[in-house]
Amino acid sequence: xxxxxxxxxxxxxxxxxxxxxxxxxxxxxxxxxxxxxxxxxxxxxxxxxxxxxxxxxxxxxx
Numbered sequence: 001x002x003x004x005x006x007x008x009x010x011x012x013x014x015x016x017x018x019x020x021x022x023x024x025x026x027x028x029x030x031x032x033x034x035x036x037x038x039x040x041x042x043x044x045x046x047x048x049x050x051x052x053x054x055x056x057x058x059x060x061x062x
Contacts, residue, residue: 005062008054015047 022036055061 015043
């Protein structure tokens, strides 16, 4: 997989939108709170992984 700047930015936007959706879902339904938190952790881990690989490859944050 080739990591580009666009993929990095889209991944961050995906995380922000996902975080908003998870927050909205937790606000309206307390039943699946653990599942929503796990989704948030997966999205955060994906974003951190992409940023780490991007920084390791280019030496830049963005």
